[in-house]
Amino acid sequence: MNPKLLFWIPAILRLLLVIAAGVFVAWISSPLEGLAVVALILCAFLLTQLYYLNALGNWLDEPTSTRLPDGWGAWTGVFARLYRLRREDERNQAELTEWLTRFRQAMKLLPDGVAIMDDVLFLEWCNPAAEQHLGLKLDKDRGMRVTNLVRHPDFIDYVVLGRYEQPLTLSFRGRKLIAQIIPFESRRQILVTHDATETERIEEMRRDFIANASHELRTPLTVIVGFLEIAASEPSLDAETRAAHVKLMVEQGHRMQRLIEDMLTLSRLESVDYPLRAEQVNIRAVIDDVVSEARALSGGKHEITSEVDAPDMMGNAEELRSAFANLASNAVRYTPAGGKVHISWRAVPEGLQYEVKDTGIGIEAKHIARLTERFYRVDKSRSRETQGTGLGLAIVKHVLLRHNGTLSIHSEPGQGSSFIATFKQA
Structure with missing residues (x-):
C-alpha cells in the first residue's frame, strides 16, 4: 500500500x-x-x-x-x-570504525612512512614510520605545513617544483631516505618515505667485499703469473732460482686456497640452505685440537695454555672448532715471540664462555667495532706477513649468531687482547 x-x-x-x-x-x-x-x-x-x-x-x-x-x-x-x-x-559507522582501525593498525606496521596532507601540504595524519623518518609528532604537528616541519633544501625544492613523477633521495636525520609525493583525490596528497640506509649499507658492503676479494686474489695471481711468464721466456733459469720461484708460487697458491675456502665457509654460514644441525659437542676435544693447531702455528715461540671447566654444549662441532681456531690463531699471529696465549672454557651466569686471552700488541678502541667486518684489518702489512685472509672474525661472528652466541672484545694497545664468546644455554 x-x-x-x-x-x-x-x-x-x-x-x-x-x-x-x-x-x-x-x-x-x-x-x-x-x-x-x-x-x-x-x-x-x-x-x-x-x-x-x-x-x-x-x-x-x-x-x-x-x-x-x-x-x-x-x-x-x-x-x-x-x-x-x-x-x-x-552499523555502517561501526564498520567504518573497524576498517579505519584496521587501516591505522596496518599503517603502523608498515616499514615505510606514510603522511597524508591537504592540497597546501598541511599535515593531516602520519604513521609512526613517517614520524621516525621525518622527525614528526602527529599530536603536536597536525595542521602544520610539512615544509615548515621538514627543513631540508632538497625537499623544499622538490615540493616547490612539483615534479612528483620521480622520487627524491635525500640524507636527513642521519638516514638516507627516498621520498615521493603522490596526489590523490582533489585536495589530498600522500607523502611516502622509504628508509634506504640499510640497503645502502649492504650495497656498500657488497662493493667493498668484491673490491677487497679482487685485491686479495690479485696479489697472489700476479706473483704466480709473473713467475710463469719468466719461466716461459727464460727456459735456461738455474735450478736454485727456479726452485725459489716455485716455492713462492706454492705459497701464493696456498694463500688463494685459504682465501677461497674462507669465502666459501662464510657463504655457507650465511645461507638459509644450511640450517644448524645441533648435536652434543665434546668441547674438550675441540679445544685440544685448537690448542694443537695454535702450537703448530706458533712453532714454539709462544706459551700456549688451556683450561676447560664447564660442561659440553649443543651445536655444530665443525663450526665451533672453526670459530675457536680462528680466535686462537689470531692471538698467535698478533702476539710477539715470547708472549702468552691462554684459552679457557668456563660456565658464567650468562651461559657458557670461550675466551682467548693474549699478551700481544693490542688493538686501539676505534678499530674494535669493525673487527668482524670482512677483510677489515688493523695492520694490513702484519696481516699479510702472518698469512691471514681477513675473514676469520667475520666467520666467528656468523658461527656465534647460528649458536645464539655473542662476541665481546677487550683490548689495550701494548697490553694484549681478550676475545670472549658467550653462549646462552636454554
Whole structure:
C-alpha cells in the first residue's frame, strides 16, 4: 500500500471518531457540550503531538537507537522508520570504525612512512614510520605545513617544483631516505618515505667485499703469473732460482686456497640452505685440537695454555672448532715471540664462555667495532706477513649468531687482547 495512505487513513479515521464523539454528546446532551468534547479531544491530540515533537527534538540532540521513544499513533511509524535508519547508520559507522582501525593498525606496521596532507601540504595524519623518518609528532604537528616541519633544501625544492613523477633521495636525520609525493583525490596528497640506509649499507658492503676479494686474489695471481711468464721466456733459469720461484708460487697458491675456502665457509654460514644441525659437542676435544693447531702455528715461540671447566654444549662441532681456531690463531699471529696465549672454557651466569686471552700488541678502541667486518684489518702489512685472509672474525661472528652466541672484545694497545664468546644455554 502507498505509504501516504498508511498515514492519512488512520488520521482521517481518528478525526471521524472525534466528530462522531462530539455528535453523540451533542445528541444526548447539547450542541455546546458536544463542541466542548471535540475541543478537549483535539487539545489532547495537540498536546500529544507537542510531547512527541519535543521528544523527537531531544532525541536529535543525541541520536542513538537505544534512546528512541516508542511513539503513539502516526508517531509509531515515524519513530520506527527513524529507528531503522539509525540502526543502519550505527552499523555502517561501526564498520567504518573497524576498517579505519584496521587501516591505522596496518599503517603502523608498515616499514615505510606514510603522511597524508591537504592540497597546501598541511599535515593531516602520519604513521609512526613517517614520524621516525621525518622527525614528526602527529599530536603536536597536525595542521602544520610539512615544509615548515621538514627543513631540508632538497625537499623544499622538490615540493616547490612539483615534479612528483620521480622520487627524491635525500640524507636527513642521519638516514638516507627516498621520498615521493603522490596526489590523490582533489585536495589530498600522500607523502611516502622509504628508509634506504640499510640497503645502502649492504650495497656498500657488497662493493667493498668484491673490491677487497679482487685485491686479495690479485696479489697472489700476479706473483704466480709473473713467475710463469719468466719461466716461459727464460727456459735456461738455474735450478736454485727456479726452485725459489716455485716455492713462492706454492705459497701464493696456498694463500688463494685459504682465501677461497674462507669465502666459501662464510657463504655457507650465511645461507638459509644450511640450517644448524645441533648435536652434543665434546668441547674438550675441540679445544685440544685448537690448542694443537695454535702450537703448530706458533712453532714454539709462544706459551700456549688451556683450561676447560664447564660442561659440553649443543651445536655444530665443525663450526665451533672453526670459530675457536680462528680466535686462537689470531692471538698467535698478533702476539710477539715470547708472549702468552691462554684459552679457557668456563660456565658464567650468562651461559657458557670461550675466551682467548693474549699478551700481544693490542688493538686501539676505534678499530674494535669493525673487527668482524670482512677483510677489515688493523695492520694490513702484519696481516699479510702472518698469512691471514681477513675473514676469520667475520666467520666467528656468523658461527656465534647460528649458536645464539655473542662476541665481546677487550683490548689495550701494548697490553694484549681478550676475545670472549658467550653462549646462552636454554
